[in-house]
Amino acid sequence: EAQVTQNPRYLITVTGKKLTVTCSQNMNHEYMSWYRQDPGLGLRQIYYSMNVEVTDKGDVPEGYKVSRKEKRNFPLILESPSPNQTSLYFCASSPWWGSSYNEQFFGPGTRLTVL
């Protein structure tokens, strides 16, 4: 089944404790992205990657890191989480992102709580 998977689905942690949220897609997509979703604010892009070893900042990159060492994986790293990073996180992928629109496929989400 073609899908985007994320792990963990739920995570409660404490301020300052480094964590990684994994994202993997099995559709051989070039483009991958991370979003956070907060009430009333919709989805906001954190980082995106257009291909292996190519990443760039989205609208709200502060406090996050990413890497793209393999085409299928795009982990999100919080080096020192803070309570304002409590949110619902989504990973997404699409075949290619150029002048034409390509549908983005979203993972099931990771609910993160930072105490």
Place this chain on the structure above:
Amino acid sequence: QKEVEQDPGPLSVPEGAIVSLNCTYSNSAFQYFMWYRQYSRKGPELLMYTYSSGNKEDGRFTAQVDKSSKYISLFIRDSQPSDSATYLCAKAAGNKLTFGGGTRVLVKP
């Protein structure tokens, strides 16, 4: 001002009614307009997308874009309880998607 504005709702309608959802956007340098549907505890999934002004139909769903007034709409005919979800409008240009805040819709049997 947000780039894409959307009434958060909730919008409650009886089964069989027409659901009307709207968004406004503030930057005209965008090419594509989309509607995503998000069920509770799930990721968003693409419902429809359109490029030009005018209407686009897909079954019970109609997407409408008016670029002159920067207005995008989604109509759901013969609404069903299974249509209960949050609907997110979005605009895209190149490699950037900008979402509205989402409207929660509840279709009552």
